[in-house]
Amino acid sequence: MAASRRGRRPPARGRRGWPVAALAALGLLLACHRPPPPAVAVWFHTGQPAERALLERQVARYNAGQPPLPVRLTLLPEGSYHAQVQAAAAAGELPDLFEVDGPYLARYVWQGAVRPLEALLPPAVVADLLPSLRLQGRVAGHLYGVGCFDSGLGLYADRAALARVGARLPAGPQEAWSASEMEAVLARLAARDPDGAVLDLKLNLHGEWESYAFLPLLVSAGGGVLDPATGRATGFLDGAASVRALATVQRWIRRGWVDPNLDDAAFPQRRVALAWGGHWDYHRYREALGEDLALLPLPDFGEGSRTGMGSWQWVIAAASPRAEAAAAFLAFLLRPEEVAATAAANGAVPGRIAAVARSPLYREGGPLRLFLTQLAGGVAVPRPATPAYPVITASFQRCFEAVRDGADPAA
Structure with missing residues (x-):
């Protein structure tokens, strides 16, 4: 019995405590890797x-x-x-x-x-x-x-400049300038301007701005990029109405009425009296022009004034x-x-x-x-709701830039 007791190994110091420490460490490890709560x-x-x-x-x-x-x-x-x-x-x-x-x-x-x-x-x-x-x-x-x-998309105007040439201020889409009336206003403004550039189309911007800002003009003329009946661009984007709208914009540029606006400051510096623009332009335009700032609808190219959305x-x-x-x-x-x-x-x-x-x-x-x-009021027109829109908008942007640079709109 004595020999047997002497042969027993006494318990190691702290041996009974190791499971507790190990479990604590394991718990800490699991806590660190616990997935975040649902959100x-x-x-x-x-x-x-x-x-x-x-x-x-x-x-x-x-x-x-x-x-x-x-x-x-x-x-x-x-x-x-x-x-x-x-x-x-x-x-x-x-x-x-x-x-x-x-x-x-x-x-x-x-x-x-x-x-x-x-x-x-x-x-x-x-x-x-x-x-x-x-x-x-x-x-x-x-x-x-x-x-x-x-x-929001519209035509910002300098009231004082328009008053000097006797131009009326349309109050809403139903009273929008026709294409010919807008050209007459541009011509009168240009005659009094040192360099003849009186309109900002934000030609300094590219990409989606071109589709957002100018597709409404095609619709206003009776055209567009996709035929609503067939869903095809052929015969519609290059149709008579769309070509007429693009040719009008090109004529404004060729006559020198459009400021290239490389510094994005043509309107707030009052180099021009009219500016195609969105809601995001309002605060800086208001700061620059004060009470002279007016907001007008885009021109009516034949089928009513239209705007982007x-x-x-x-x-x-x-x-x-x-x-x-x-x-x-x-x-x-x-x-x-x-x-x-x-x-x-x-x-x-x-x-x-x-x-x-x-x-x-x-x-x-x-x-x-x-x-x-x-x-x-139904004046705003959506861009085409189709899975092919990324291709359509890229194609229109190339078309618009070519026309801007002098290409035949009917080509």
Whole structure:
């Protein structure tokens, strides 16, 4: 017995404590690799700083309300945003809620990347959206995208300069200058101008600006890029009406009436009396011209004044397992007070009728009310809602630049 007891090994110091320490270390390791709690993944392009900062505050306010699922926001560079979203779509790794530029919506629908929103958003909210937003967001009979704002396009004018040549100021689309009246105004302005350049078409800009700004002129003339009956460009983009519209713009350029605007300052420096421009130009133009600043509709090329429309839209991924939670955050962003805040941050047209009265710029009597009138009154025309839009817009941009540089519009 004694020998047996002497043969036993005494317990090592601390041996009984090692399982506890090991379990603690394992717990710490698992905690470090624990997946994040469920959240609604949202992607947003890093556009204007004020708009970005507002969305971050909106996310914080929404999350502070303790929704069923919080929102996790990811900001992506605007320059590469579309490419990153396309890559995520191809890899099946889209977030729950993300933005798309309005004209590209049909491509995502065709890819099966996004889902209809009718069953996810309150009908009263959808009904209160600007008609232009409902039109832009509808593809193949379903609403796939909604925006908190839309864009405005018009003709900014120097009241004093126009008064000196006796030009009238159209109050709305129905009173827009005809093509011939606008040419007469340009000629009178040029006769009093040192270099004869009196119109800014923002020829310093390229890419989507050309499609957004000048496709409405083709529609105003009775043309366009795609035949609505056949969906084909042949015989329509090169048809008589479209050619006539492009030839008119080319004539303005050839006569020296258009400032090349290489410094993007032709209008605020008052080198020109008229400027093709969007809602984003208003504040710097107002600062430069003060009470002399006026906003006019684009000219009527024969079938009524037309203007551009379209901007960023929110969509929900088709494969999202959190679609209802994503829609809840989207409904929050579409509240009138949030829509008004977004429009105030980026200067765009409020996307809901209920939010317009909150905007000093767009409410009745506001200096940019014309933009709202155009979007709500059927004057604005969408860019073609087709999966082939990236090809179409690139083709039109090449066509426009060739005409700008002197090519035959009918070629």
